[in-house]
Amino acid sequence: MSLQIRSGARTTQLSMLDSGELDLVCGLFPEKREQHKQQKLLSKKFVAVCRRDHPKISNKLSLKEYADAQHLLVSVKEDKKGRIELLLAKQNLQRHVAVSIPHFLVAPSIVAQSDLITTMTQRVAQAFSQAYHLQMLPLPLELKGFSLFMRWHQSSENIPAQQWFRETIVAISQSTLSGTSTLSALLS
Numbered sequence: 001m002s003l004q005i006r007s008g009a010r011t012t013q014l015s016m017l018d019s020g021e022l023d024l025v026c027g028l029f030p031e032k033r034e035q036h037k038q039q040k041l042l043s044k045k046f047v048a049v050c051r052r053d054h055p056k057i058s059n060k061l062s063l064k065e066y067a068d069a070q071h072l073l074v075s076v077k078e079d080k081k082g083r084i085e086l087l088l089a090k091q092n093l094q095r096h097v098a099v100s101i102p103h104f105l106v107a108p109s110i111v112a113q114s115d116l117i118t119t120m121t122q123r124v125a126q127a128f129s130q131a132y133h134l135q136m137l138p139l140p141l142e143l144k145g146f147s148l149f150m151r152w153h154q155s156s157e158n159i160p161a162q163q164w165f166r167e168t169i170v171a172i173s174q175s176t177l178s179g180t181s182t183l184s185a186l187l188s
Contacts, residue, residue: 001161017153023162024169026150038151039166041173044121045145048137049129051112063093063140070098072118074107084119087141108132119143148173 006013006022014033016022029038048066050057057065073082081097088094098116101107107118108128125136150169156162 001165014151017151020153020155023156024150024152024165026148026169028146029149029151035154036151037154037157038149039170041148041150041170042123043145043147044123046119046139046143047122047125048117048139049108049111049120049125049134050117050137051114052133052135054115054117054135056115057117057135057137059135059137061137061140063091066117066140067093067095069095069117070115071095072107072110072114072116073097073100074102074104074118074120075100076102082119084141084143087143091141108134121145 008016010027010029013022013025013027014029014036017025018033018035026041048061050069057069067088075082084095099110101110104120104124107120108125109132110116111118112132112134119139122136125134128134129136150166152162152166
């Protein structure tokens with residue numbers, strides 16, 4: 001087995017799945033395609049994250065404290081606006097996005113070394129909280145989570161190697177994000 005992980009636009013990934021260039025894609029797929037099969041891998045909810053010794057935030061976060069804080073935004077669109085801006089605007093509030101980055105895996109390191117706070121999935125926050133001395137706090141506003149799916153072309157539905165690979169991806173998604181034993185077994 002050889003594994004190559006790629007990124008790209010969802011529409012490009014789905015076209016590559018159709019052409020056989022990709023065997024499997026994982027992500028958010030609101031549109032349905034008749035030739036695709038999919039399986040839900042996990043659901044994610046959001047939390048606020050800051051360093052444990054943050055000078056202005058203790059173990060509870062009010063909506064005002066959240067809005068007044070300096071934020072790190074993870075935006076795959078590479079902008080400085082997210083869904084939170086809409087939720088805050090409904091309450092006549094706004095936040096200051098001091099830094100915007102396109103990838104969530106560097107967010108814990110940045111937050112750990114600054115007074116910024118960020119909003120990220122609880123699962124990612126848990127994976128990094130110990131190593132980076134981060135604290136996770138319930139969001140003081142209702143931000144709907146999302147579900148992550150894997151999708152494959154129906155032509156590979158009954159191929160044993162593809163079935164095994166999909167089963168392995170499901171097992172990895174159900175294990176803790178910080179545990180690497182399932183992934184290590186896959187790669188060995």
